[in-house]
Amino acid sequence: MTTFAQDLRYALRQLKKTPAFTVTVLLTLALGIGANAAIFTLVNSILLRSLPAADPSALVRGGAINDCCVGSGWRNDGDYSLFSTEAYEEMKKGSPEFVELAAIQAGFTFRPVTVRGDDPGALPKSVMGEYVSGNYFRTFGLRPYAGRLFTDADDTKGAPMTAVISYAAWQRDFNGNPDIVGKTFWVNTKPVAIIGIAPKGFYGDRLVATPPDYYLPIETMPSIMNVPYVHDPNTNWLYIVGRVKPGTAPLPLQEKLSAQLRQALLKTRINFTSEAGKTKLARSHVTLTPAGNGIMWMQEAYGAHLHLLTWTAALVLLVACANVANLLLVRGMARKVEMSVRAAMGAGRDRLIRQLLTESILLSGIGGLLGLVVAYGGTRALLALAFPGEHGVPIEAAPSTAVIAFSIGLSVLTGLLFGLAPAFVASRAEPADVLRSGSRTTTGGTSKLQKVLVITQxxxxxxxxxxxxxxxxxxxKLENTDMKLETRNRYIVHINPQAAGYKQxxxxxxxxEMEDRFHAIPGIQKVGITSYTPMEDNNNGWGWNAEGLLNVSHGASVIRVSPEYFDSVGTKLLAGRNIGIGDTPTAPRVAVVNQSFAKKFFGDTNPIGRRIGTAESHSGDYEIVGVVQDTTYTTVRWTDHLMVFLPTLQRVATDGPIEDDLNLYAGALVLQTDRPIHEMETIARRTLAAINPNLTVVKFQTFDEQIADRFTEERLLSRLTMMFGGLALLLAAIGLYGVTAYTVVRRTNEIGIRMALGADRGGVMAMILRGAIxxxxxxxxxxxxxxxxxxxxxxSQLYQVTGVDPGVLLGALAVLGLAACVAGLVPARRAASINPVEALRIE
Structure with a gap:
């Protein structure tokens, strides 16, 4: 330890003597380590993070895929991840291997609910809510921050309606006021008592950008959300997560749950007596997967991109290491005399290597600390790019213990990586070298190693x-795809009439009334009402048949639209007519289809007047009255997308009572104006509140903003790879400059002799540049x-890019070539200005 302390003090003195070298190395390391630490922060938070629960390793999930959101019928592959309430209850009762087995509503996003406090003057607002079983918090082994959490009694029919609020929402919306526990709030116009506050740091059962603010028992859902499927054995809508008892074998439990699932399926309306039905029933099964990280939605959504960014950041770090190694080699040659004197005084080679490695690791350690600062700022920037406009993302930019440990380990590894070779080279000093000129005893091996590092960079x-x-x-290519949409002066107002208490x-x-009120606002030209809009993360698909076409069935997205909808989004009519004001609930059922649907079902024949339906026995329910162009919905990657547009309130013949038909609820308004209206959000909120104070704006965006949101990940990847590429280019150029400049110094005598013998400045510059290039x-x-x-x-992560485009290849070649010329030009000019007399005098 005494020797190490001595080495450390000496290393600090040496670094202090060469401030330019020290600052250059530290900045290089800070950028390299900081970039890796920032990416690792996201990797750790998204891919490696365990749920904030007791013993997350004991948690398992029934299912291997993230199905969304409410489905019926059987799965063709037999792999179930969504379950009916009845199937969940049978599994819960018949599986004592679980300490607890909880049920959670499925879906990629949580359900917006309208919440108003007990203050009569308070305005309601839209927040995220999640419906869970009574043992939900108990399954995760959680204790309340304040009040109490759910019990089984809270999740029973007829029980008083209760809710648990998240800690983050409690702090954000109520400034941590403990008095809200026990108070009654109005959720979707229904009185709900707040019984407790979830523990700090708990963000739910899955990592999402908008975690739930309110947790509600499943049995409150029929009343609060007016949904009919909670106890429908034909509807699969629940995820299940359980805590297994110690020593439980997973495979027997998996087989047992699969058998229970098949028993539950037999009680549905699905016919399993046919040969096809028997085969599908036999294939139906449950796959148990680890749930310590939660339901892996964000992990699946961001995993591939994060792995790519990790490798990219690692390459940048390698370039940084090569650059620092080059600087250390140059510095080592400058300390050749020092090393020779040390060797002459009895220092062994291992002692010299240890001293030099101490300096390298000290540099990397300081660089690692600076890298944490870079990582903090970088993570904040990454979160802003990855989740624009979201403020509740449960990912902290501040370095966690794991990130700090990663940075320390990376710093030590980096110090060894870039310090080992220069230390070995510098330690090979011979005592006799102290009596010789350094210019003549510089070894060619060092120069070769430097060149290898530059070539690698x-x-x-x-x-x-x-x-x-x-x-x-x-x-x-993504952003310039022709989506067949008009976005200029268009605004998207997401609404939730169901949460506002409206019956069908x-x-x-x-x-x-919404159409009349918005049309009365100056500047508004079109008001489209729809179930969902182009380029939002939502889709509703049904199976369709056509009259006269036996055994022909295809899935298609279904959107309910008002008469002005197509004009409001810029979708052009190609044949027939649009949905009209005469297409009322009592009028004959009509449909408008897109080009892909018409071609898939009817080929080149005219589809106008043909009839379609959602089942073979009802294949003639809807008359096709129009065909519109293929516009882009959900994602531009979804090609040949079949779509059917129905009037907002015309119902499917096979539907039950209107009170159970959730498809009638609109999800958005599309407003087209004659000019940009910057206060449109305020106008929309006031207009809806004037109709009903509970009719809140769930989300407001311009049409351009909504489309841009669908390219967030691709934009993040593009910007980060450009930033990393630019950083690597800068480091490589600095490394090339350093090696070339060092070469000029080493060859000063030679260049002086060449110029004394008649070589001109241009020839000398060309010689140096030629070596660099x-x-x-x-x-x-x-x-x-x-x-x-x-x-x-x-x-697979590129869009319509199947190989290296020659233009991209030539562009990279040109950029790297230009950087090489710039990096080599300064040393070349310096070489050309060498005075032969001075060079020979040095010799």
């Missing part, structure tokens, strides 16, 4: 530059095939 930089170009090209029988009057060319010879191999692994 050039190859890695080229790979990153091409990658940045490909992702930029992919993003450009009241919707016709509500929609008419040759290293880059060798790097390109390695980088080009490496790039072609790497593209195969990222092709």
């Amino acid at each position: 050039a190859a890695l930089s080229f790979v990153l530059l091409v990658g940045a170009g490909l992702f930029a090209q992919s993003l450009r 029988t009241q919707l016709e009057a509500l929609y008419r 040759l290293q880059v060319i060798i790097g390109l010879a390695i980088g080009v095939p490496a790039t072609l191999v790497c593209v195969r692994f990222v092709r």
